Amino acid sequence: MFFTIFFNEIKYWFGKPAFYIYAVIFLFIALMMSGASAGLFDFLTVTTGSSKIVNSPLGITGLFGGLTGLIIFLYPAIIGVTVYRDYKSEMHTILYSYPFTKAEYLFAKFFSGIFIVNLLVLIIAFAISFGFVLPGTNQEIVGPFDIKSYLDVYFIYILPNMLFMGAIVFGVVTFTRNISAGFITVLILLISQGFLISLFEDPDKRFLAAILDPFGDSAILYYTRYWTVSEQNELYLPIQKVLIYNRLLWGGIGVLIFGTIYRLFRFSQNAFTINFNKKDSKRTTKSNFGGIVKINLPKINLNFSLKNELKSLWKLSNIDFLFIIKSWPFISIVLVGLLINLVGLFELGNLFGTATLPRTWKMLQTGSTFALAINICTFLYVGILIHRSRISNINQLIDTTPTPNWVLLGSKFLAILKM
Numbered sequence: 001m002f003f004t005i006f007f008n009e010i011k012y013w014f015g016k017p018a019f020y021i022y023a024v025i026f027l028f029i030a031l032m033m034s035g036a037s038a039g040l041f042d043f044l045t046v047t048t049g050s051s052k053i054v055n056s057p058l059g060i061t062g063l064f065g066g067l068t069g070l071i072i073f074l075y076p077a078i079i080g081v082t083v084y085r086d087y088k089s090e091m092h093t094i095l096y097s098y099p100f101t102k103a104e105y106l107f108a109k110f111f112s113g114i115f116i117v118n119l120l121v122l123i124i125a126f127a128i129s130f131g132f133v134l135p136g137t138n139q140e141i142v143g144p145f146d147i148k149s150y151l152d153v154y155f156i157y158i159l160p161n162m163l164f165m166g167a168i169v170f171g172v173v174t175f176t177r178n179i180s181a182g183f184i185t186v187l188i189l190l191i192s193q194g195f196l197i198s199l200f201e202d203p204d205k206r207f208l209a210a211i212l213d214p215f216g217d218s219a220i221l222y223y224t225r226y227w228t229v230s231e232q233n234e235l236y237l238p239i240q241k242v243l244i245y246n247r248l249l250w251g252g253i254g255v256l257i258f259g260t261i262y263r264l265f266r267f268s269q270n271a272f273t274i275n276f277n278k279k280d281s282k283r284t285t286k287s288n289f290g291g292i293v294k295i296n297l298p299k300i301n302l303n304f305s306l307k308n309e310l311k312s313l314w315k316l317s318n319i320d321f322l323f324i325i326k327s328w329p330f331i332s333i334v335l336v337g338l339l340i341n342l343v344g345l346f347e348l349g350n351l352f353g354t355a356t357l358p359r360t361w362k363m364l365q366t367g368s369t370f371a372l373a374i375n376i377c378t379f380l381y382v383g384i385l386i387h388r389s390r391i392s393n394i395n396q397l398i399d400t401t402p403t404p405n406w407v408l409l410g411s412k413f414l415a416i417l418k419m
Helices: 002-014 017-037 057-088 102-131 147-176 179-199 203-212 217-224 229-234 241-264 306-325 328-346 360-365 367-391 395-399 405-418
Strands: none
Touching: 002 057, 002 102, 017 057, 017 102, 057 102, 057 147, 057 179, 057 217, 102 147, 102 241, 147 179, 147 241, 179 203, 179 217, 179 328, 179 367, 203 217, 203 241, 217 241, 306 328, 306 367, 306 405, 328 367, 367 395, 367 405
16 A cells, blocks of 8 residues: 555646646756856856866755755645645545555655655756756866765755655644644744854854754864865765764654654544643533523624724734734744744854953844744734635635625734734
């Protein structure tokens, strides 16, 4: 059953226009970026007379690794969707009755998503190598094609990060049955990486930063930071102890995460939820079987005045606002932003180990970290509120109400302002 599920997922992705749109976009971006680095647009860049080889092993690492890093934002839409689409279509109630094991189901779903991501990575690699030899590029700064440079980046940098991040996103989407939770997880991990880099930027802490960086950027930079131009042109990626320790550490964490997913996963109807307001289940017996009670319903007065519609706008905005602040993605982003901002305040006056005074211009910079959390929440919940009724399958019911469109949209805008 593993191969049946696996090839069914691959067939599903090959039949989706989204896959081909992703492929064309990354093909174009990689082609233009590699061509631009080789002087394709020489009127915008200064490549003439440069002594750096743009397709050197280190150059390939920066370009290939950087472009594939953008695919991280597609992990929820690719790796997460492989399992989420069963819940979205409500086919999981039927699929879970089929005679396949938990291992077959989870491994087929996970590795089918990894396979699709690898196809996009292969397209990027092809576009980069072809972009270096486009007509109009400066061939004086382009060296011969070396497949080892691409393989080193893939096996040392790209593949471990793909498995690690993919396992986290896959687990979050599997248990929450929510794609938005996968996107939130990706954003939190990226923010945390930037936070770690800024926290351990002191020269004495670079070893610790290289070990704790989950994506391995600091581990590579640990060895290549002071390379000369000649070394950057000739040397391959330094596969030494710090980089090996980093890959083993986070690879082991990735395996541990997927093992936890396998252990906790159940073929159950309901999603995994966290509820702090648990109540003891008690048996109750109804006693209102005496007869029919006559109820006088109040007379309804329809009022479509501007004043009443403004009241409706305010009340609807309160409902959306409470939905936002009670949701776990909002709480997670705000807590992570506050934690990073708080730690940044402690390190505010340190400049390479030298304490400086907290002048006004420095204090003004502290808010920029939390501004990122505000922007992420804004972009995320604007989309969620707009599509909330459609996701809950009550959009047609709302469309039948006599509420004007400007009230429905205005309430969502007001809720975002309150947030």
